[in-house]
Amino acid sequence: MRLQPRDKDILSKLDRYGVLSTRQIKEIFFTNIASSTVLRRLRKLEKLNLIGRVHGLDEGLCAWTLAAKGTSTIGARDTFRYSNRNAIEHEVTLSALRMSLESVGLGTDWVTEMELKRRSFAQNRGRDRCEQVIPDGIFTAIYKDKPVVMAVELELHTKSSGRYEKLFREYLKRDSIFQIWYFVPSHSVGRRILSEWFLACQKYASGRKPYLGYTILEEALKSPRSMRLHNGTQPTEVGRYFKAKPALEPSPAQSNEVAHTPAHTVSGESVEAA
Structure with missing residues (x-):
């Protein structure tokens, strides 16, 4: 054929x-x-x-x-x-989410969980490796005219409090990550995650820490231009916070450098699969 x-x-x-x-x-x-x-x-x-x-x-x-x-x-x-067949729904939904974000110019330099794991393994081969926190994907966006690293987590089902504590304790060590962005099926799931995050911050935060917020998954898939970020205060349209990175890229060389920022800053650190 x-x-x-x-x-x-x-x-x-x-x-x-x-x-x-x-x-x-x-x-x-x-x-x-x-x-x-x-x-x-x-x-x-x-x-x-x-x-x-x-x-x-x-x-x-x-x-x-x-x-x-x-x-x-x-x-x-x-x-x-x-x-694992149970992972298929998650991965297919994640693909849909990526395409939706890309439709508004976000996530065009997305680095997958698999690629992050591969680079982390290569960098840590032959050495003792700490537990790692690997998000579902990372990309760069523009916040106040500067590129920042966004860590994406697609959370279709909640975890135990113990797992969230362990996960967020590791995230709080990642000063290279600017925003942890959860996509969730409902506000109840989102509020649960925020609650666990605030508890972890009280216990383990020191110095600068990542921001964490959530967006309703259906909103992101159907209305990405007007999707809102919830962070425990007043919900705000994502477009008011973050801009698409390509819009501000001055040259291909700089574009290539920024596109590799997430993989280098996260995969080289000790981060746990979420």
Whole structure:
């Protein structure tokens, strides 16, 4: 089978986001085309070992990742592997969130959790490694005309108080992170996280600490231009705080330098998978 330009675009998109659902691929690449046609094409790519199918979504739906041949075809670095089906919903939702943020110019230099873990492992090989806190992703945004590091956490379900205490204790050591940005399904989840954060700050904070706030996930997915950041005071539209980094990039060289800031500042530190 001869690969079409759209096939290669699908492979590149899977390389960028790691995993996409059939519905997401249809919305991006097959607008106004029957779902049966979409599935037929994806199955052909699967048969060629270019992409792999992952089960675990609601209603029996599946998601797709790069397979070994697809990785080599586009010169990608690694193949994403998801052995835990419970993680698929999280990863597919995270891909949707990334695309929504990118639609308003945020997260264009996103560094994934997998990449952060890879760099952390490489930097700490042969040495004792402390427990690490690795967010779902990091990127840079502009705050008061300066680039700042944003750590993103997609929290579909709450954790125990003990886990939050351990997590936030480590985050409080990360002065390279400016904002910890949670995306949550409800205000009750968001308020719980804020409460645990304030408790951790009382116990462990010293010197400058990251800010923490949350945004309702549905708001971020459906109305990213007007989504609000809740930090325990008056909710504020995110656009009033942070601007898209590309808008203020003066040169490609500076762009490359800033884009690598998150990976260097976080993966080289002791940070725990959230």
